[in-house]
Amino acid sequence: PLILGIETSCDETGVGIVRGHTLLADAVASSVDEHARFGGVVPEVASRAHLEAMVPTIERACETAGIQLRDVDAIAVTSGPGLAGALMVGVAAAKALAVGLGKPIYGVNHLAAHVAVDQLEHGPLPEPCLAMLVSGGHSSLLRVTDVTVGVDPLGATIDDAAGEAFDKVARLLGLPFPGGPHIDRAAREGDSVYVDFPRGLTSRRDLERHRFDFSFSGLKTAVARWVEARERSGEPVPVNDVAASFQEAVCDVLTRKAIDAAATEGIDDILIGGGVAANSRLRAMAEERAAAKGIRVRVPRPGLCTDNGAMVAALGAEMVARGRTPSALDLPADSSLPVTEVLV
Ligand code: ATP
C-alpha cells in the first residue's frame, strides 16, 4: 500500500510518500530561516509557514513519487507532541485528505516516527531495540518492542534536551541557529580535550536515581561560565576547541547511557534518531563503543534524522502492515502526547 505522511510538529513542513519500506518521496519545506533571528522557533510564525507550505509540499511529494493523490491508500499524520498550532495545520490537512479521498487516517506519535523511519534505510526494526531519541525537544532512552503498539521509556532528560544544549551553546559561541550542524562542523577543527566539561548525572550518587536520565543544563552553564571568563580576560575564545569539548561531553554521556541501558535490558541493537543523531561525532562514538560490547548501532542518514514527512509515512505504513485500527476523524492534535501513546 501507498502511504502519505504529514509532519508539522515544529518548523518543518514534511510530506513523505512510502510503499512499505520503500521511500518514494520526502518533500520538506522549512521555516527555520524565519526563526533564526529570534534564536529559536516562534510558534505563530511556524504555524503560518505550515499553512502556506502545506499544499505545495504535498504537490511536490506526489510529483517526485510519480503518483496522483487518488493512488494513496492511507494518510498518516503527526498528532503530537509538538507546537499546538503547528500540529493543527498538519492534522487538519490530513483530515481533509482522508475525507476527500475516502481513505483511513493514522494519527501517530512524532517520537515513534523518529524510530520507525530507520526501516526506510535499514529494513525491519530489530525487536526489541533500544532507541535513543535526541532532538531539539527530547532526549530519551526507550525500549521498543513493537513500534506500532508502544514504547517503554527507560530514561529522559531532566532539564534541557540535547539539541537544545547544542543550540544554546552555539548561540554563546556566536554560531547561527540551529546550532547543531555548526558545532559539528566547528568541532572537526577543534581539540575535544581542550576543556573538561561536566558529564551530567554520571556521578555514582546521581546514577542511583538517574541511571538512564540525562541533564544538559549544567553543561550549558559550564560552557557559558568558561566563555565569560575567557572574554573577561581579554583573550579570544577558541570557538572550535570549546565546540569540540562541549560536543565530546554530550556524546560521551549519550553513548555511555545508551550502551548501559541496552546491556542492562539485554538488547543487542541500538537505534539513534532525532536531529542530534545527525551529529558526526555521536555516530562515530556510538558505533565504536557499542561494537566493543557486541552491540549493533543503526542510525538513519542525516536527512531522515531531522524532522520530515517520510518518518510519519514509515510509521503509518507499519500501522497498515500490522493491521492496526485507524484513528477516528475527530483525532486531536496533542501538543503533549506521551511517548507511550504511539497511535491516537
Ligand atoms: P522534536 O524535538 O519535537 O523532535 P525538533 O525540531 O527539535 O523537534 P529535529 O528536527 O529532530 O527536532 O532536531 C533538531 C535539532 O537537532 C536542533 O536542536 C539541531 O541543532 C539539532 N541538530 C541537527 N543537526 C545536528 C548535528 N549535526 N549535530 C548536533 N545537533 C544537530
Ligand code: MG
Ligand atoms: Mg526542526
Ligand code: FE
Ligand atoms: Fe523531531
